[in-house]
Amino acid sequence: MSNNRQNVTWVEGVRGVASFWVVVTHLCRAWDYSLWSPRDTADATPQLLQLPFLRLPWQGRIGVTMFAFLTGYVCAIKPLRQAKSGNIPAALTTLGKSAFRRPPRLIMPATIAMFIAWLFAQIGAFEVAHLSDSHWFRRSVPIDIGGLGTEIPRLIRNFQSAWSGGNNEYDDHQWALLPLLQGAFLIYVLLFATVFMKFRMRLFTCCVLFLWYWMRTSPEKETFECQFLYGVILCDLGSEKGFRDFVNSHPKARRTVLTTLIVLGWYAACFPGEHWEWALWSRQLETIGHFLIPKGSSNYPKRFTAIGWDMIVTGIWLSPTLQNLFSNKIFMWVGRNSFAVYLTHGTVLKVGLARLIYGWSTKPYWVEQPPAEGEGEAIVHYIPRSSNWFVWALAIPTFFVVEYYIAHLWTTYVDSYCAKATKWLEDVMFEKDEDEKHGASAMA
Template identity: 85%
Template sequence: MASNNRQNVTWVEGVRGVASFWVVVTHLCRAWDYSLWSPRDNENAAPQLLQLPFLRLPWQGRIGVTMFAFLTGYVCAIKPLRQAKSGNVPAALETLGKSAFRRPPRLIMPATIALVIAWAFAQIGAFEVAHRSDSHWLRRSVPINIGGLDTEFPRLIKNFQRAWSGANNEYDDHQWALLPLLQGAFLIYVLLFATVFMKFRMRLFTCLVLFCWYWMRTSPEKETFECQFLWGVILCDVGSEKSFRDFVNSRVRARRVATVLLIVIGWYVACYPGEHWEWATWSIQLKNLGDWFIPQGAASYPKRFTALGWDLMVTGIWLSPSLQNMFSNKIFMWVGRNSFAVYLTHGTVLKVGLARLIYGWSTKPYHVEQPENGEGDAIEHYIPRSSHWFVWALAIPTFFAVEYLIAHLWTTYVDSQCAKATKWLEDTMFEKTEDEKLGVAAMA
């Protein structure tokens, strides 16, 4: 709690940057070291360094999208809750209405541009090296069977529809999380609209009941999205209460102890392996513990542990002014500002650019061995990845440098134009307030 008058909210931008970076790292590991998803390479092997608890968290996946969902809830709640608590409920309702209008074009327009770019690369065969590589994840995550424009234009339109109706996007499958994030924003808007007239404690009670309800549901992704949206609203609401900030700031030592415990326990819990939990003692212990609080029949135990671990970790960050200040520094803020652009562009850069740095520019090493006498199945010989350490040492940093340069340019030019287009739509479709008609800026 950085201030007694108003909570520090800039740290969420830095955390968003960490989330996007972890998403990219996760996909690198999916492509070339999927063994990190397990606590060991096999039941009897000694664990790799990056398979150990705490060290494994960034590489094993899952947590990046969970972080994005929490941040969506937190950010969407900041302004309307601040306005409502200051007694300006009409302004809070106006904010909710305009935010609900802006959210779809601000997500859909840049995502569609990224989709069209990936589609264009597919038309010139830019994904062929990835498609012929020895990485199973790369092969299954790139578009195949590219035809002529007479089939590819309808396919593009169909994939746009699929991306926003819950199906897989063939050209850029990383966009799968955008629809749940969009739906989650509207969950938050409806929740705040329904509770904006409530007292603080009653709104908090309502959010906690909803959180528990979603947690007890066994449908896929409830812990990853709905629970995180609600936890973001809960922390934003509690953190904006001056009495709570005064209470916490008056107990510095207890706050520091709580921060350390929450982050350490949360980090450990979030390390629960995505596969083969039975191969390590520590993950068996977590599984036995999880049986007490994870509903029977839950779609994904690993995602439940990730959600719980992140909720503990972010609560620790939320309690710590030092950590909030760290995430509010210029480096984290810059990475955070470019996080959405990184999310949208990294898949294409990885599968087109980095794949060529690792596998070379030619698909000739790929060939199909036909069985003798026509008996048996043909054997595909994929392009082997480079075995030279210096190729990887050069390729990975180059990939990140290029990716963040592209993301910065995207944020500066593409995303800013999408923001202008959204503002034009808003001005065209909304009635102006009296202050706007008189040319007076509305108070935030």
């Protein structure tokens, strides 16, 4: 940590890792769902990627948890910095304008991505995925595509559903955007309510709220609300010069603590999503969880993901070396395109990569009817995935190259357009402050 100001650029790099892990997770969902379990069956030998530590990127869950934490951290940086410098009016202005910008900056690009997926659905681009042997593909692509008379109202209904807690048929990966938007406003309200508080009292308030959400057994509280608050807590702590000086004055202890946190956190976050009773290590974690997780909690795997991630990110936050690593050009570039990757990868995966793995024709799909009525059920023969390892070795890297190139174009053009549109809305709807009025007069 810098003695003058905490390093915050690492957040962008970690965001890039989160988006990459989300994509990898969906690849595994499509073609190797067994990685969600600690082994294929109760008596089987674990696969290499089912083992602790190695399984984390592939088994899902942690990417969205990371996004939630980063939302809390990023939303708190500027207003807390202004408040601690004594400029409370500027902090309140930042909160007000940030709250205004957040919805269009999320909703506009997400709607464009959904509309593009809708266009692909109209020309049958999801048909190969729909008829493939991948169960996840079949349940996550739009089906029963009709004429424009039914599809345009369906598009409108899906837009409404996506931002009111329902499912998005054209791009189901957007399910997390509404909780992330709501979480941003949780942070804005929290900071508005505590901006006049002393540092320790604000920290105490955030910790009490964190524990309150943690003790609630409603779904996703550990994934969203707890992570939003933990992001604010670490941001607030990291911006305290006295705390940074204390940490920097004990380098050996700091390295010991951060290494322990990262190792134990990585291990905890590996808790299997399914069949954790099949392995000794996951049964041991479950036993520990009885002391950490409130009784009646609806999702043990997500609770362990939250515990593990909070330990990991605390270790990163304490490590100047890791912060510098995540601040390098490669991680920063990936992080800058992370939102675009999140929005576009589903369509690229189900339209482009599906054809590289299954081919372009739907003819291999056929239904075998029973010999006579009442003599059994029809047998569905889905399009089989390629059995040629070379096809996979070529298709997966090609997918990532194409995906990140599309994401770069999206960030450069679509996202910048949405930013300009948001700025125009802000100029239209907000009163200009005195500096802006004088600046405008001077330019005139």
